Amino acid sequence: DQQVKQNSPSLSVQEGRISILNCDYTNSMFDYFLWYKKYPAEGPTFLISISSIKDKNEDGRFTVFLNKSAKHLSLHIVPSQPGDSAVYFCAASVRGAQKLVFGQGTRLTINP
Amino acid sequence: EAGVTQFPSHSVIEKGQTVTLRCDPISGHDNLYWYRRVMGKEIKFLLHFVKESKQDESGMPNNRFLAERTGGTYSTLKVQPAELEDSGVYFCASSPNWALPVPEDTQYFGPGTRLTVL
Numbered sequence: 234d235q236q237v238k239q240n241s242p243s244l245s246v247q248e249g250r251i252s253i254l255n256c257d258y259t260n261s262m263f264d265y266f267l268w269y270k271k272y273p274a275e276g277p278t279f280l281i282s283i284s285s286i287k288d289k290n291e292d293g294r295f296t297v298f299l300n301k302s303a304k305h306l307s308l309h310i311v312p313s314q315p316g317d318s319a320v321y322f323c324a325a326s327v328r329g330a331q332k333l334v335f336g337q338g339t340r341l342t343i344n345p
Numbered sequence: 346e347a348g349v350t351q352f353p354s355h356s357v358i359e360k361g362q363t364v365t366l367r368c369d370p371i372s373g374h375d376n377l378y379w380y381r382r383v384m385g386k387e388i389k390f391l392l393h394f395v396k397e398s399k400q401d402e403s404g405m406p407n408n409r410f411l412a413e414r415t416g417g418t419y420s421t422l423k424v425q426p427a428e429l430e431d432s433g434v435y436f437c438a439s440s441p442n443w444a445l446p447v448p449e450d451t452q453y454f455g456p457g458t459r460l461t462v463l
Contacts, residue, residue: 235387267451276349276436276454277388322388331376331440332401333452335388 236260237325239336247344252310254339256323259304263325267333268297268308271320280321281308313343347371349455351437357461363425366458368437370419375442376400377420378452379412383433391435394420395442406431427462434459 238257246252254268264285269277283290283297283306290297296309310317323336350369358364370377379391391410392402396417405412409428414420424431438452 237387269454274456276438276456279451279453282451324388330401332378332390332393332404333380333388334390335380337385337387 234259235337236263237323237334237336239321239323239339241339242337243340243342245342245344246313248315249312252308252313252317252341252343254308254310254321254323254341256306256308256336257304258306258325260325260327260334261304262327263334264328265326266297266299266306267324267326268295269322269324269335271322271338277322310341313341315343315345317341318343349437349439349453351435351455351458353458354456355459355461357463358427359463360429361426363423364427364460366422366424366435366437366460368420368422368455370437370439371453373441374439374453375417376440376452377414378438378440379420379422380436380438380454381433382436382457383430388436391422424460427460429462432460432462 267282268280270280271277281292281295299306320338320340322338324333352367377394380388382388390404393400394414397414411423434457436457438454440452
């Protein structure tokens, strides 16, 4: 029973355009959500997070949107750059439980 | 500040053998986590230490897996005996003991150990 799902295994975007990565979750107890970025042969690197009390969090080119009623979050990257090519993982946690529940990842490729 | 380190980076063993993975968290981080990613699937939680104590080991697959955290510093994860389905990448992560969780629950990951069981 996968509680966090990233239904797009891959996404290809032109450099300079917007990349939108999506994530759905089923557990209504989740109250904290994170995006991690992973390059080959490296561990996941924290990118941006959002608490369930917010519906948007922005950090430079990265914005995360949370729709609690739809149990959906998305990561927007604008403008997309070649260095953004990586696998992006969505993760969720229940405050206090601390363990992260991950999606399967979306491989983002930015084309020049 | 040094990040989370893991050793070895790769390990190839035969079914039935024993393997021990090591993780050194970021200095001063009380929380240490083990995760595993199998065959390009999601990264799955294995267990969580707070200092030397196991806080949550609900993700440990079976009793062939033994995790320890000596003195609340580094941690080892032993697989004995290894089976084919244990193949995957094992990640370790750490986080501080936040007085106020800001940024909440952010965990810092090591590069992983790729385990191949033949």
